[in-house]
Amino acid sequence: MSSHSVEKGSLPDRFRDLWNQLAPIGRDENTGGYLRYTWTEPELRLRDWFRDQAAQRSMPVTEDGNGNLFAWWGDPADGNAVLAGSHFDSVPHGGAYDGPLGIVSALLAVDELRRAGVAPTRPVGIVAFAEEEGARFGVPCLGSRLLTGALAPDRAAALVDQSGVSLAEALGDRPAGADPTLLGRVGAFVELHVEQGRALVDLDSPVAVASAIWPHGRWRFDFTGEANHAGTTRMADRRDPMLTYAFTVLAANKEARLRDAHATIGRVRVEPNATNAVPARVTGWLDARAAEPDTLAALVEALGTKAAERAHRDGTQLSVTEESVTPLVGFDAGLAGRLRDLLDVPVLPTGAGHDAGVLSAHVPTAMLFVRNPTGVSHSPAESATDEDCAAGVAALARVLTELCR
Numbered sequence: 001m002s003s004h005s006v007e008k009g010s011l012p013d014r015f016r017d018l019w020n021q022l023a024p025i026g027r028d029e030n031t032g033g034y035l036r037y038t039w040t041e042p043e044l045r046l047r048d049w050f051r052d053q054a055a056q057r058s059m060p061v062t063e064d065g066n067g068n069l070f071a072w073w074g075d076p077a078d079g080n081a082v083l084a085g086s087h088f089d090s091v092p093h094g095g096a097y098d099g100p101l102g103i104v105s106a107l108l109a110v111d112e113l114r115r116a117g118v119a120p121t122r123p124v125g126i127v128a129f130a131e132e133e134g135a136r137f138g139v140p141c142l143g144s145r146l147l148t149g150a151l152a153p154d155r156a157a158a159l160v161d162q163s164g165v166s167l168a169e170a171l172g173d174r175p176a177g178a179d180p181t182l183l184g185r186v187g188a189f190v191e192l193h194v195e196q197g198r199a200l201v202d203l204d205s206p207v208a209v210a211s212a213i214w215p216h217g218r219w220r221f222d223f224t225g226e227a228n229h230a231g232t233t234r235m236a237d238r239r240d241p242m243l244t245y246a247f248t249v250l251a252a253n254k255e256a257r258l259r260d261a262h263a264t265i266g267r268v269r270v271e272p273n274a275t276n277a278v279p280a281r282v283t284g285w286l287d288a289r290a291a292e293p294d295t296l297a298a299l300v301e302a303l304g305t306k307a308a309e310r311a312h313r314d315g316t317q318l319s320v321t322e323e324s325v326t327p328l329v330g331f332d333a334g335l336a337g338r339l340r341d342l343l344d345v346p347v348l349p350t351g352a353g354h355d356a357g358v359l360s361a362h363v364p365t366a367m368l369f370v371r372n373p374t375g376v377s378h379s380p381a382e383s384a385t386d387e388d389c390a391a392g393v394a395a396l397a398r399v400l401t402e403l404c405r
């Protein structure tokens with residue numbers, strides 16, 4: 001391996017040295033959160049940083065025509081590659097670790113293997129997937145869905161961001177779509193990720209292995225009424241979509257609680273968005289998740305029915321559009337069991353979506369979680385200690401060593 005500065009010091013120090021290189025990129029100084037939208041300036045800088053890190057490790061970088069980047073130790077054409085990695089993009093004002101931790105850990109794990117003199121008999125790859133959060137174009141895990149064929153390239157090409165820029169324009173081309181050759185060369189995928197809840201704090205463990213991802217999806221609720229004057233329109237004469245929207249937010253919370261599920265309306269658009277006008281239209285995006293697919297379906301169905309009844313009473317109209325759905329993911333039980341035995345750590349399900357969930361329908365896939373002391377994620381409060389991150393790197397290095405021999 002080429003000699004570079006991350007060689008020195010303890011593993012937590014080496015983690016911090018590498019982490020400090022990308023920590024300032026895309027950070028908003030006011031909130032401390034990150035604005036790393038896919039193919040915008042900060043995310044492009046992270047991609048350049050990735051290429052540079054790969055070059056320092058003599059790992060050639062390939063792109064798959066869907067915006068996903070791969071760095072290779074060994075020739076991927078040999079097949080049965082062991083892949084590790086995650087994503088660089090963030091939600092609006094997201095945390096530092098969600099995504100980049102998996103990529104930085106994979107780079108450091110490769111360093112660990114080389115320090116230990118491991119000579120892999122399988123190619124080892126590091127991946128940075130595009131648009132995992134769906135924060136720019138609305139569809140989460142966009143890069144992995146395109147690669148696996150779960151999303152049609154024509155549908156992806158036409159997605160637009162909030163400024164009207166299409167995905168094809170941002171990528172510079174129509175996405176290539178499913179790549180069975182590349183996918184067929186991957187024998188296993190391991191995504192390390194910061195934990196996004198409090199389970200590892202409660203379990204007093206720095207690392208865990210994932211068992212499953214809850215089924216989840218996004219639905220757009222369009223409420224249409226009639227724009228009118230706030231001062232002169234009698235209350236009885238209004239057709240106010242904000243009322244139907246407000247009812248729906250409360251109903252989503254209630255329906256989720258009834259089922260031990262999760263429902264969130266975290267994004268809203270109001271038109272024309274004037275203080276002194278009854279709105280013409282309100283659009284709210286529902287994010288719903290549950291442990292079981294039937295529970296999720298029942299939740300969305302019940303909410304749609306209740307919101308439609310309320311729209312009738314308010315004299316408004318409602319249309320509901322499914323934007324994306326991810327089925328229940330059960331990670332490869334053999335692989336998860338192997339990792340649990342190797343690392344002696346807890347095994348947990350999660351309600352968060354990941355590229356690993358998309359890959360798992362095609363490739364034996366596993367996830368490692370690193371403890372998050374605040375238990376908060378998709379927020380600047382997300383955190384992880386250098387020691388726990390180093391424990392994650394060490395765990396990933398053990399897993400890669402085991403898999404690539």
Ligand code: GLV
Pocket residue numbers: 132133140351352353354
């Ligand atoms: C992605 O982080 C998601 O689970 O929404």
Ligand code: MN
Pocket residue numbers: 091098133378
């Ligand atoms: Mn996320």
Ligand code: MN
Pocket residue numbers: 087098099132193354
């Ligand atoms: Mn993530």
Ligand code: MN
Pocket residue numbers: 132133352353354355
């Ligand atoms: Mn995610």
